[in-house]
Amino acid sequence: MFEGIDLLAIEGMSYSTVLALMSEVGIEGLRKFPTAKHFTSWLRLAPNNKVSGGKLLSSKLPKGSNRLKITLRNAANAIGNLKESTPLRDFFHRISFRKGRVSAISATARKLAVIIWNMVVKGCQYINPAGCLFLDQKRKLGLVKRIQKQIDKFDLTKEDLGFVTS
Numbered sequence: 001m002f003e004g005i006d007l008l009a010i011e012g013m014s015y016s017t018v019l020a021l022m023s024e025v026g027i028e029g030l031r032k033f034p035t036a037k038h039f040t041s042w043l044r045l046a047p048n049n050k051v052s053g054g055k056l057l058s059s060k061l062p063k064g065s066n067r068l069k070i071t072l073r074n075a076a077n078a079i080g081n082l083k084e085s086t087p088l089r090d091f092f093h094r095i096s097f098r099k100g101r102v103s104a105i106s107a108t109a110r111k112l113a114v115i116i117w118n119m120v121v122k123g124c125q126y127i128n129p130a131g132c133l134f135l136d137q138k139r140k141l142g143l144v145k146r147i148q149k150q151i152d153k154f155d156l157t158k159e160d161l162g163f164v165t166s
Contacts, residue, residue, distance in 0.1 A: 003027060005119050009126040010112065011086045012079035020071040027120060036117040043069045045110040061106055069109070076108035087128065088112075 007018050033039040040046040043066070047059040080092040080101070088108060096104035119126055151161070 003123075005123065006125065007116060007119065009128075010115060011082065011088055011128075012075045012112070014075070014078075017071050017075045020068055021116065024066065024068040030117060030120045033117065033121075036114040039117045040110050040113045043072070043110075043113055045069060045072070045106060045113055072109040072112050073105050075112055076105045079108055079112075080104060 007013055007021070008015070030039065033042065037046060044062050044064045046061075048062040049056060050058040076092065079086075079088050080096065082089045088111065091111065092104050092108045095107045099107075115126065118124065
């Protein structure tokens with residue numbers, strides 16, 4: 001527990017992960033980072049984008065490691081091995097399908113670091129975003145709302161649309 005914040009609510013987190021976080025940075029150490037991006041960069045989990053002339057040359061993770069990075073990568077690997085579907089597991093498998101398991105572990109570890117920073121610094125609890133929709137589902141929902149708006153605008157009835165119930 002970090003001052004009432006339950007980090008074990010995140011799937012894939014264990015007591016050893018929380019203990020590693022407490023021993024490496026602690027609560028006050030996390031608050032010294034102004035943003036989550038600074039924290040992930042310190043952990044060497046943020047991509048090092050090398051750009052020259054507007055062209056992306058490389059975006060690999062920088063070299064270097066620490067105990068917390070290793071712990072978060074182990075937690076991300078555990079998330080990838082989960083059987084039941086969770087948003088973090090689905091994120092892991094989307095990245096794994098596209099870029100491979102090693103990249104998926106790094107991306108999920110970075111996402112875990114951002115979630116942890118937001119929970120501890122902002123004092124909010126972890127909300128499992130299972131209700132979030134993907135982009136294609138949002139588009140379908142928007143299309144239905146737009147059609148409903150048009151029906152209301154022109155005052156159409158079920159008989160006008162051909163939906164006759166007997």
